[in-house]
Each structure stands twice: as C-alpha cells, then as structure tokens.
Amino acid sequence: MKSPHDTLMYQEAHSAADVIAQQLAVNAGLLAGLGARLRARPPRCIVTCARGSSDHAAAYAKYVFETRVGIVTASASPSVSSVYEAPLQLEDALFLAVSQSGKSPDLLRSAEAARAGGAQVLALVNVEDSPLARVADTVIPLRAGPERSVAATKSYLATLAAVLQLTACWSGDPALHAALARLPDDLRQGWDADWSALGAGLREVHNLFVVGRGYGFGAALEAALKFKETCGLHAEAFSAAEVRHGPMALVGAGFPVLVFGQDDGTLENTLQLADEFRARGARVWVAAPGASGPDALPLPAGVPAITTPLLAVQRFYRAASALSLARGYDPDLPPHLRKVTETL
Structure with missing residues (x-):
C-alpha cells in the first residue's frame, strides 16, 4: 500500500509552486505581447471551451476576465460543433480553448469552427505540439511537464496561473502582477496547512456538497470532481449564491459540506451560509485564509x-x-478512467 507522500498525485501537486514559478518567468514575454495586442483591439466577448478539470479552470477564468478586464465571458458547448456541426458567429471574439493534452477531437473541432466563425483562437495547452495548438492563432504553454497521475493537479493549477498572467498583462494592473510575483511562495506556505480534520471526517461518508462563490466556484467544481475521481465519493458543487435554491433542502443532521472562501465581497455571505448549514446539524469544513476552529x-x-x-x-x-x-x-489509477479522454 502506498503512503500518502508516495502517490504521484501528491508529488505532482506539491511541484505546482516550482512549475508556476518557471511558467511565469518563461511566458512573460509572450504574454506581455499578447496583452498589448488585446489592449489595442479588445474582443467584444470571450468564449471558453473545455471539459473536465480544464472546464473548471475556465469557470475561474470567467470571473477573472469579467472582474479584471470587464469583458463578458461564456462557456461554449463542444457538442455544438462536433456533433451538431452548427456554424458559429464569433466575429471579433476571443475563443479560449483549454486542454492539458490538446488531443480531444471535440475541442479541436470547436476551435476550427471558432476560427471559421471569425474568432481569434487562443489555446492553453500543456502539450505544445498537440493538434489543438496547431489550430490556434496563439498558444500559451502551461509548461507543467509530464503529468503521470490520471488525476490532473499541477496542470490545472498551471492553467489558473496562465489565466492570471494573461489578465495581468492585458489589464496592466500592478496589484495583479504583485499577486503573481508572490504566488509560488504563497503556494509553498499553504501546502503545509493542517487539513487533517477533512480526511478524518470524510473517510466513511458517501455524499457531500462542495460550495464556493466568485473566484472560488471553480475550486468547488474541481474538488467535487476529484472526490468522485479519486475517492469514490459522490460530491456535488454549488455556488454559495445558488445552493439555497433547492439543494439546501437535502442538508440535515450529519450531512457533510466543504466550503471554499476567499477574502473578498463574497466571504461574509459564504460564512453565513456555513453557519446556516451548521444550524441544521450539518458537518461543515471551511477552507479560508485564517480559518480557525475544530473543522477549519x-x-x-x-x-x-x-x-x-x-x-x-x-x-x-x-x-x-x-x-x-x-x-x-489509488488516486493515481482511478477505476475506469484514462489520462486522456478523447471525446467525440
């Protein structure tokens, strides 16, 4: 039996700080140029296209783009192009295709349709010579290196960092550049935080909710997927603003809920929601800066x-x-899954 430190998932997630530090340094010139071009000719909208963990990164990108450059960002369904072969009207749009492998046929077909529809295609890929990269007008390499665990970790975090660096170069925001400069060290510091309460509380459960809002909603989506993928645990992700609209009826005594929070305008409401869950007898863990208490x-x-x-x-x-x-x-070998899923 592996020990927790022996898994590829552990090792690759642990390497993310170094991966991102290198990525930010090597991609700086590329993204400075791309940011200048986007400032000179901003797209009228941004369309993202991805699946799985990459789509969760796109959910994070939506909040980053809309709050930092003020351009509406929406997710495209790959099936519209790959199955229904519908033409896309994307003149003056930025089409952001996100894929670790760059090999999924439906994403490739969607990128081709976007170009034909008038969009500028930007690919965030870890494999720089992939088919998706060859279709794109511009490629932002994730530079995560080979990822051997089936569960994507460092490539997901590298995608989020690439979105942030693109946005910083596009917006010219000094505060965002400063946040990126400290990010590798912040990741190293956060790695050793004591989260033992979560593992002890979830070992025997079968279902849970994962909740986040704003920048943290993509984190909730990603955590719910990884619970299913690596732990055989059914988890559903919700926005803290949406979970009250029906799903909260399921939450009662002993029901487990994992809440992600960040120190912005969403935090107060998110913590209030956690208290509402506790008042119903739920078991609630809150992951947030400075969190304290037995289930913090x-x-x-x-x-x-x-x-x-x-x-x-x-x-x-x-x-x-x-x-x-x-x-x-075994988190590195989830049953019935492969590293690359080539959806048609």
Missing part, C-alpha cells in the same frame, strides 16, 4: 483573494490523495 481548514492569511483558490485547490489535492488511500483507492 486554514490557509495563510493576507493572501490576495484572486489567488486564494490556487492555494485551496493545491492543499485540497494533498488531502484528497490521502483520503483516497484511506478509503481503499
């Missing part, structure tokens, strides 16, 4: 809200790897 999952205090989800997800990956082993699974 602390993160370093003073971290910029926009980068907090990267710290939370990286530390979550470490916890999920250990929980997977405790539940009798």
